Amino acid sequence: MILVCIEYFLNEEGRSYFSDWLKYLAGKLEKQQGFQGLRRLKEVTGGVEGCSLLLEFDSHMLLEQWLASEEYAEAAALLEVYTLKPFSSSLYHVERVEV
Numbered sequence: 001m002i003l004v005c006i007e008y009f010l011n012e013e014g015r016s017y018f019s020d021w022l023k024y025l026a027g028k029l030e031k032q033q034g035f036q037g038l039r040r041l042k043e044v045t046g047g048v049e050g051c052s053l054l055l056e057f058d059s060h061m062l063l064e065q066w067l068a069s070e071e072y073a074e075a076a077a078l079l080e081v082y083t084l085k086p087f088s089s090s091l092y093h094v095e096r097v098e099v
Contacts, residue, residue, distance in 0.1 A: 001036065001094040002060050006087055008051040014082025018051045021078055028071040029055075034062025060093070 010018065022040060029035045036056035043050055057063040066072055 002057045002063050003092040003094055004055040004057075004063065004089055005041070005092070006053050006055065006089045008079060008087045009084045010051050010079065010082045011084055014079065015051055017079075017082060021075075022053065024078065025075050028075055029066070032062070032066050032069070032071070034058035035066070060091075063091075 008014075008018070019040075022038070026038050029038055034057045036058060037054075038056070039054040041050065041052040041054055055063075057066065
């Protein structure tokens, strides 16, 4: 499994829109081959409500297909107007630990 942790840097209006955008994104993602999950991340310490998410795909190849899709481009374009600086992301390959 591949996990992608993404942090968006949005203005106040964008932060207010983020929950609706996540619902829109989820609708697009549920049709994608290999999609496993989408989760909003919130800091435990509170403060300003962040705009971070965790995206789960079966494989790196299927993630790349999503990133090259028209659906991704459309979803990403909806946040551009609210973006203060480029998003930050980290990609992880998940391995099960046997106990």
